[in-house]
Amino acid sequence: MNLHLEHKRALVTGGNSGIGAAIVRALAGAGARVAINYVTHPELAESLAREIGSPGREPLALEADVADADAVAGMFARIDAAWGGIDILVNNAGIDGPRAAGWEADLAAWRKVIDVNLFGAFHCAREALGRMVPQRHGVVLNISSVHERIAWSGYSAYTSSKAAVGMLTRTLAQEAAPHGVRVLAVGPGAIKTPINRAVWDDPAQMADLRQKIPLGRVGEPEEIAQMVTMLVSDVASYVVGCTVLVDGGMTDYPSFAHGG
Numbered sequence: 001m002n003l004h005l006e007h008k009r010a011l012v013t014g015g016n017s018g019i020g021a022a023i024v025r026a027l028a029g030a031g032a033r034v035a036i037n038y039v040t041h042p043e044l045a046e047s048l049a050r051e052i053g054s055p056g057r058e059p060l061a062l063e064a065d066v067a068d069a070d071a072v073a074g075m076f077a078r079i080d081a082a083w084g085g086i087d088i089l090v091n092n093a094g095i096d097g098p099r100a101a102g103w104e105a106d107l108a109a110w111r112k113v114i115d116v117n118l119f120g121a122f123h124c125a126r127e128a129l130g131r132m133v134p135q136r137h138g139v140v141l142n143i144s145s146v147h148e149r150i151a152w153s154g155y156s157a158y159t160s161s162k163a164a165v166g167m168l169t170r171t172l173a174q175e176a177a178p179h180g181v182r183v184l185a186v187g188p189g190a191i192k193t194p195i196n197r198a199v200w201d202d203p204a205q206m207a208d209l210r211q212k213i214p215l216g217r218v219g220e221p222e223e224i225a226q227m228v229t230m231l232v233s234d235v236a237s238y239v240v241g242c243t244v245l246v247d248g249g250m251t252d253y254p255s256f257a258h259g260g
């Protein structure tokens, strides 16, 4: 098994916190040069860059709002200037938005979730594939969610965006595979990151969440990062177009463990 990513140039969006930061560490640990995209908290991106940097493999810390196509084009131009190209894109940046039933949802907030999660992934994939297809190699990995499949009251923008990311993944995969480029996704379940801090800070909500997971615990960011590292490496050279769920069984209808 060859997980080595030496000579690979990777961009991780939303790479300065949560699952993104774990992916940055894992890819760098496997030998890749990593660009850490961020939109807030530059100090986290800078300190992560210092942590993973080594002589000859200096990371990039790149500020860009993925929802903004021009900012994304500028970010890829900076990667071209520094590294002359890209081999791996991990579309990780995402937000879940405020909780509200659809009929009470604020339109601007709803749209922002779609802008970041769907347009953001598309803007970056578009730039990456425009470079990978001519060079006839590369991998685009989208971080989706179990909510690509599971409905979630109060989060219609989030679930819609992730369902769309699933189909974006499959369609771009079909387009890119004949050119030797793989597009695929990972769908995390409940992972201990800042996006769900309110839940893991509250014992009652945490107990409820555990009941939704056959494995009986939330996941760690590293458990997503390991799978991502494997899937972008040549170990997964025949994996294309699917969403690999990494969820402790959350999508396995745990409410059917009893009765039915």
Ligand code: BGC
Binding pocket: 096, 144, 145, 146, 147, 188, 189, 190, 191, 195, 196
């Ligand atoms: C969300 C988390 C949630 C998990 C499981 C993820 O996509 O970002 O907040 O805990 O799905 O419901």
